[in-house]
Amino acid sequence: MRGTLDLDLYLDAVGTYLPPAVSAADAVAQGRYDPADHADDGYDHVLVEDSRSPAEMAVLAGRAALATARHTGPVDLVLHGSSYYQGQDFWTPATYVRRELVGGTGPAFEVRSASNSGMAALDLAAAYLAAGPGRAAALITVADRFALPGFDRWASDGGVVYADGAAAVLLSRTGGVARVLAVTSSSDPELESLGRDVDRFLPAPDPAAGPLDLRGFKARYLRRAGFDELRARLWAGLRTNVAATARAARVDLAAVDRYLVPNVGRDLLEWEFLEPLGIGVDRTAWDNARRIGHLGAADQFANLADMIERGVLTAGQHVLLIGVGLGFSWTSALLRVEPGDRPGAAPPRPAHQGGTGH
Template sequence: MKYHGLYVNGVGSWYPKPFPVDQAVSEGHYEAELQERTGMVSVAIAGEDDSQPEMAVRAGRQALGQSGLADEEFGLLLHATAGFNGLDGWNVGSYLQHHLIGGNGTAFEIRQLSNGAVGSIELAAGFLQGGTDRNAALITASDRFEAPVWDRWHMHPGLIFGDGASALVLSRRPGFAKLVSSVTVAHPELEGMQRGSLPFTPNSDPSQHPVRIIDRTKDFAARELPLSRVVELMDAALVRTATAACAEAGIRPTDAEHVIMPNFGVEMVKRENLDPLGIDLERTPWRWALEVGHVGATDQFGALDQLAHEGRLEPGQRVLMTGIGGGFNWTSVVLEIVDRPVPTPR
């Protein structure tokens, strides 16, 4: 979809202190051969006071501060997450609505796994273009991959899972970046890659902890679809969404000055994201990604915030941002930088 009159007014992120991967190897948490494959330098790991909701509040306040918009202008808050939100039987969206935008508008939790935040741009854009009298929407994302439910070091051999939060303000007010286009592609026949042949249970089953995504994927491949065919479908979906979003923006993926993908390890991001599009690693904030890890739905807004803090966003530049969520779904967004953002203090 091509957009007119929608802007990114603010972006923010909050990630806890990084834990060195060298130390993880020396302490026996991680294997040296995996570090060599991924290139991971460190990973953001939450402390005792870094709950998922509070990390989202910290990132959201940064994005709101940069936007300069009043609480009363917000009509929507979307919160993306891939895991647990701190409490069962509780509405994290309302908590963030209360603490970030003064209770204005309405709030929803988005569960599109790692594509939750980028995919929410389409939802927020539709809301803002649908006739509402409110000018702005806030998108937040936070995740924490804590034991015993998760083993951040071994959920996938191509990456390490980190903790943190990010946020983005989208509005009809002029901002530092113009939302040009977005395209989403889905392959729901691949949802079994995260399910395998496991039965549904009434509550979380401790016998399934830590969550073994790779085992489920192997089970799916053995019963349903060979991995070679899965790779073909996933590569084609990525190319389709990125190419289509760029075409609507009047460019090719290789024309984008900045390309933001999930925070995978070097080998994986090249093979699964960049090579199919013919994009060089240097166009991505890959060094930052290797210091933070893959933090669920937060990666893309966090990367955009990092580019802003490094002073690398210049007027006229285009940003191609792609989210990939289990299920499977891909969303690609093209932004055009219209003004150099002034980042808020972290």
């Protein structure tokens, strides 16, 4: 595992689509959210989408990002990340996103690595652009909607409540809000069964099975391997990954101003991230995370967009984005905030034409 250095790439622009917030306390009062979980998690609100599919939300987030982008030429690559159902069976949402937003005949691929899908897409996009001198920009969208009957956002998993929404980033050589100094991806497949029903494989989704039971999968893993083994692997995977990114960027982790980690609940945040990284909650985006919930694979980009919007970041600061997904995989990217005001609106993008394909 080695971080990628000297990418000469920028996070040109960031955009989001965030649906209305639902009170976590109301969910407790309605019997949907266990009060003990609420006390541990510390969420105030969770975002819930009632109608739009994840792919439709991704287009809205992408449109918001492109509206403030410096790069206005063709987009060489489109990647769409997600962790759950995208609204259609046997379908390619990435090509839908490309058709709706930028057109062209360049590649459009879906990235599925659970909650690490967005960050994994960032690594893949950076490598794609770096591999070809003539490649100038890549658009990444990430979106999820965690709805019944397949997923119970309040109870399917422990230590986290799942929210709906989308985020998008345009990666380019043109400049932007932050320079990408280094990116690293790694995995520990020995943890794969933590998120799997080890008793069976199915030929197709079973609608009669009820909501996904990630709690049950994890409980079975813990009975077999034990919590100490889980914690040791998670901490080692996280520390090794971020150390590689910092080393490639030639930046000491002590000099990192902000750590944008997944929007897990407060107790899980403490033992999975704050303790192994040796940081305080004030260096994270918890103040925003507790107001929106866990957006699947979009947390890091959404939190970055919030900090940019509120003017929290200043030129020269270092921001470490950390993605973690069941499987288990980690991707981290170290950014340096660039000087200059956030642009208001970019020139209109060239019109594109749709087409047919396979």
